[in-house]
Amino acid sequence: MERHDFYQSVQYEANFASEADARNATEAVLSALGERLDETRLQRLDGSLPNDIGDFLTDDASGERFDYDEFLSRIDERTTHTDIDDPDRLARIVVGTLLEHVDEDEREALRERLEELEFEAALPESGPGARS
Template structure:
């Protein structure tokens, strides 16, 4: 998938202009990188547009935090309220699902506890 396609899916799901969309993608993927191990992130990176790979790249150990903390971090990075962060996270995960394919997305989503279900579109 091309970078523009990833942004287009996110924007169509969340609304907003191109600057807001890019800020949302960056905030969600950076937060996701904190939640994933290096190997998990590396698996996703291979399937994503090169323009967004730096936001998901990590050399750190995975942090385990609930969906509330995930959204708090996204909201802080993005400079929005929690409701907007939730909408944007759902939109980015929808684009991620399309970008990485069914099998890789399913592998990703099983790693999250049930409370993340509000953000994760089904494969």
């Protein structure tokens, strides 16, 4: 998978005007997610993604503990160049795109971990990784 394909998917789903907006949104969501997930899981996900997209997950990895509302707040703070009015919807779009681009084992493991963290609202309603 190429990074362009990932960004194009986010751009389409979020109805962004440009790929730059999709990149900004992807970085905001994945960097916030990377701050919450454990390093082992992040390294496995990183290996399934194009370098720059995987880097969003791992660059500031800390395994820090925070709730879903704080996750949304971090996304909102980081989307300064992208006009979004619903960080929750944006999280679902980017996480859904991420789940579409990793193998089935990683998809299931990430879905389970998000549910354990009570981040299931970030799971898309349909498609790979959808809430059951």
